[in-house]
Amino acid sequence: MNLAEYQGVWVFLEQKDGAIVPVSLELLGAGRALADKRGVPLAGLLIGDQVKPLAQQAIHYGADLVYVYDHPVFRDYRTESYMKAVIDCCQKYKPEIFLYGATSTGKDLASAVATDLATGLTADTTMLDVDPESGLLQASRPAFGGNIMATILCKKHRPQMATVRPKVMKALEPDLTRSGTIVEESAQVREEELRTKVLKIVRDAQRTIRLDEADVIVAGGKGLGSKEGFQLIHRFAETIGATVGASRDAVEAGWIDHQHQVGQTGVTVTPKIYFAIGISGAIQHLVGMQNSGLIIAINKDPQAAIFQHCHYGIVGDAFEIVPLLIEAFQKAVHGEVQYGGKV
Structure with a gap:
């Protein structure tokens, strides 16, 4: 050649x-x-x-x-x-x-x-x-x-x-x-x-998760501990109107369907805000979300790799921190939280 x-x-x-x-x-x-x-x-x-x-x-x-x-x-x-x-x-x-x-x-x-x-x-x-x-x-x-x-x-x-x-x-x-x-x-x-003919195209009317179009994503990882623990992610996402994402570990553990997976073997996303909760920050996951506008990480391990790739990091137990965030957002929705003297 x-x-x-x-x-x-x-x-x-x-x-x-x-x-x-x-x-x-x-x-x-x-x-x-x-x-x-x-x-x-x-x-x-x-x-x-x-x-x-x-x-x-x-x-x-x-x-x-x-x-x-x-x-x-x-x-x-x-x-x-x-x-x-x-x-x-x-x-x-x-x-x-x-x-x-x-x-x-x-x-x-x-x-x-x-x-x-x-x-x-x-x-x-x-x-x-x-x-x-x-x-x-x-x-x-x-x-x-x-x-x-x-x-x-x-x-x-x-x-x-x-x-x-x-x-x-x-x-x-x-x-x-x-x-x-x-x-x-x-x-x-x-x-x-041609050996193939298109006889009919059937559109799938089933509602699908469009992570790649979401403005706000709340993603959870193995740090949530169990399928029951992962429900915290669903609660937080519902509170702020976000789409639920997950790491490969969470998907492989059976806590959530594959269509929610962010990463190299999942979906690449670029939301305005990305919450990484209980996610360590393996490269497989990072390549799928590293171009997000604002990345907020919550992890109890201060040495977690995710803290090297986020804009804001909170070191602590997600089961203590996320309920406080849910409460704060709920109060904000109902006008109960004041910012700079204004509701």
């Missing part, structure tokens, strides 16, 4: 219900930084049906050009059809770096493309950097159960690919004055050649 033939940073622009999904906009921000450091263009790859109008939005969020496959055959996501479009575009324009959101679609598509192109793929990346001279992508992620951070390199194959979790990177502020190039590509996929 002649590595010199490959140039540029690409982002797969996943779209759903007529809009680019947020993680793709976040990746345009990360991709912009990589492209600028490398001195190469940033491109987006957009696939779907009647999606061309979305290309301009990608340019506003940092792309220099957008390749568009707009055809009814791409109306619904299917691995086979989308993979053919991605491979067609990669073989034609040869990107050196290609980023995907670590969504169900992004992970499925990235793994299929990497297999067909015989290149490397780093999954669930939490940090990205690039060597400005060689163009070598430095994709970092927790490894060995979240105990260390590993930086993975793909030295001999291109494109270098990585999936990145939602909320890990930050989208740029859209610049409506930015201009770029939109390249329309022809679909090299025929419906009758």
Whole structure:
């Protein structure tokens, strides 16, 4: 493989219900930084049906050009059809770096493309950097159960690919004055050649926990001691209108469902306020919440690692401190607490 033939940073622009999904906009921000450091263009790859109008939005969020496959055959996501479009575009324009959101679609598509192109793929990346001279992508992620951070390199194959979790990177502020190039590509996929057909899409009406959208999260860990003890987290969250989160230890102990788990093997969150109660601060958990606006930790172990990563720390027994917080917030709601002489 002649590595010199490959140039540029690409982002797969996943779209759903007529809009680019947020993680793709976040990746345009990360991709912009990589492209600028490398001195190469940033491109987006957009696939779907009647999606061309979305290309301009990608340019506003940092792309220099957008390749568009707009055809009814791409109306619904299917691995086979989308993979053919991605491979067609990669073989034609040869990107050196290609980023995907670590969504169900992004992970499925990235793994299929990497297999067909015989290149490397780093999954669930939490940090990205690039060597400005060689163009070598430095994709970092927790490894060995979240105990260390590993930086993975793909030295001999291109494109270098990585999936990145939602909320890990930050989208740029859209610049409506930015201009770029939109390249329309022809679909090299025929419906009758595809082995899968989408007969019906059934929306899951079940209420789900959206930790990644929460403004305030109260998370509990093994320091709560038991499932009964973990109920303190539910009480506090209900009092302040927060969403309940949990560490991996709490989930594995059966105290709460996996959908509440924050961390590398759970959900990455960026709330305005994050309460970490009875959570030691293992790296596996930290990578999922370290970008929160305000982190408040409560732990009876003064040496707990969480205190090195919080804005405010309270050393003490959660079963003594949290009830006092609940009482204080309840009084505040009812106007019984005065601040600076005012109710």
